[in-house]
Amino acid sequence: MKAGTVTASIAAAVMVTAGPGGCTADASVGQKAADSAETLVATLTQASDEAAKAGSAEVELSVTMPDTGGKPVQVNGTYSWGDGLAMEAEMPAEDLRMEDLVADGTITYRLVQGVCYYGIDPAPSGPFAGRTRLKVEASAVLGEQGAAGMNAGDNDPTAGLKSLKWAGNVTEVGREDVNGKSSVHYRATVPADKLGGTKAMFGAVGGSGATELVSDLWVDDKGMPSRLNQTFGTVTVDIDFLSFGVAEDIAIPPAADTADITEAVKEGRSAQD
Numbered sequence: 713m714k715a716g717t718v719t720a721s722i723a724a725a726v727m728v729t730a731g732p733g734g735c736t737a738d739a740s741v742g743q744k745a746a747d748s749a750e751t752l753v754a755t756l757t758q759a760s761d762e763a764a765k766a767g768s769a770e771v772e773l774s775v776t777m778p779d780t781g782g783k784p785v786q787v788n789g790t791y792s793w794g795d796g797l798a799m800e801a802e803m804p805a806e807d808l809r810m811e812d813l814v815a816d817g818t819i820t821y822r823l824v825q826g827v828c829y830y831g832i833d834p835a836p837s838g839p840f841a842g843r844t845r846l847k848v849e850a851s852a853v854l855g856e857q858g859a860a861g862m863n864a865g866d867n868d869p870t871a872g873l874k875s876l877k878w879a880g881n882v883t884e885v886g887r888e889d890v891n892g893k894s895s896v897h898y899r900a901t902v903p904a905d906k907l908g909g910t911k912a913m914f915g916a917v918g919g920s921g922a923t924e925l926v927s928d929l930w931v932d933d934k935g936m937p938s939r940l941n942q943t944f945g946t947v948t949v950d951i952d953f954l955s956f957g958v959a960e961d962i963a964i965p966p967a968a969d970t971a972d973i974t975e976a977v978k979e980g981r982s983a984q985d
Contacts, residue, residue: 830845884897929941
């Protein structure tokens, strides 16, 4: 298990929660001029507000950044943000270089109160003997400032949408089908200086030096986001919102079941820098 792949996995889980939105789309897609930038921004802001009220969402997302070597890291699961930010998801063990820690090729992933827990098969001996979770504090990868941005009070999987109130160059691309939902595709850019603590978090995982966030958002006929693609420098996040309001209790695993590898990840990260 290498520090770089742990970096990628943690970022994949937290980018949606604290991050702004955007993805560079294919230039061949025809755009039509916005009737009114203010009207389109208001539409996007309304979609953000309605999604945030849901309190939870089932999502499929992938993150690509320098630490992943250009390969997207997949995270599929449920976010809950009503009583504090939490996530329960599954990730391919191969993406994390944890194939030797699980028999079925899948790592269960839990994010609670800024700490990441990776489910493993209990080992009969060695440093992880009897433990079923590896624990990593997000600050080990994102740094203190980046982790603080993730833990800010208004962060949830829809928080990236909130940045769109600062959007410029807003266009309506057209209507498209997203996971069986007829949705309107919008595109916008947000200056980096409007992103607050989120800018630091993106910078911690390879997005330093970017001057703007490029956002593509699809809004369904109920006014809810169905897809959000994000690009900030060399970091790209693609999110599909499958459903909202699917709240579940995501608890901190018992301490007796965990092995804390935070310091090892910090040391590995320092060796890379």
